[in-house]
Amino acid sequence: MSDTKYILGSFADPDEMMHGIEKLQENNISIYDCYTPMPIHGIEAKLGVKPSRLPIAAFCAGATGTILGFSLLFYTTAYDWPMNVGGKPSLPLPNFVPVTFEVTILLCALGMVATFFFRNHLFPGRAPRVMDLRASDDRFIIAIDAKENTDHALIDGLLKDAGAVEVKYNERKYVSYE
Incomplete structure (x- = not known):
């Protein structure tokens, strides 16, 4: 052969x-x-x-970012150190939106880059073939x-x-x- x-x-x-x-x-x-x-x-x-299944990975990374961002804000403002400032609620959901959105976008982008590199075997130091x-x-x-x-x-x-x-x-x- x-x-x-x-x-x-x-x-x-x-x-x-x-x-x-x-x-x-x-x-x-x-x-x-x-x-x-x-x-x-x-x-x-x-x-x-x-x-490509990259959109599925992007959704999973974005959902993780949303959960982590909201959890961090909830923990810091409502659970760990609640403060009553001027009678405002300790869980102000509209104020959470910008930070949660930004963390979602950040983790989505980083997750897509990591998934792309992992899936295509583009590891640092690997010789191109x-x-x-x-x-x-x-x-x-x-x-x-x-x-x-x-x-x-x-x-x-x-x-x-x-x-x-x-x-x-x-x-x-x-x-x-x-």
Whole structure:
């Protein structure tokens, strides 16, 4: 069995890459991933990428911020050190709104950043890894799992017919910048 793990089709134009995706999907060839130097409208739908769950994490972090902000204000003004100033209530809810809102926004933003970094494995000190070094420069790359799709000649022909500038057989999982 070959050591080839990925077949990489390199395209110079995003429209040709989209055409290559269509050709591969017409022949029931599963695509591992696509790497592009810029966002391409509609590629997520074409590849069947599920919508992000980042809004759920944002809601959870925001709800935590709301609860923490309100709890802190309640504890300090009504429970731990209640003060009767001019006959005003010790639990003035309208006065809690600005601080609670700001803590909600703060924890929501920090929670989304932390979730994004955790989910995408963007930890400090981690070396960036890409399939092809030119994918972040000027090439549009389609990566196909070679172990799952065994007809390499058909894949090679489909990629070249779609306008691939180069078809490479990657023998390692990733090519590192180092």
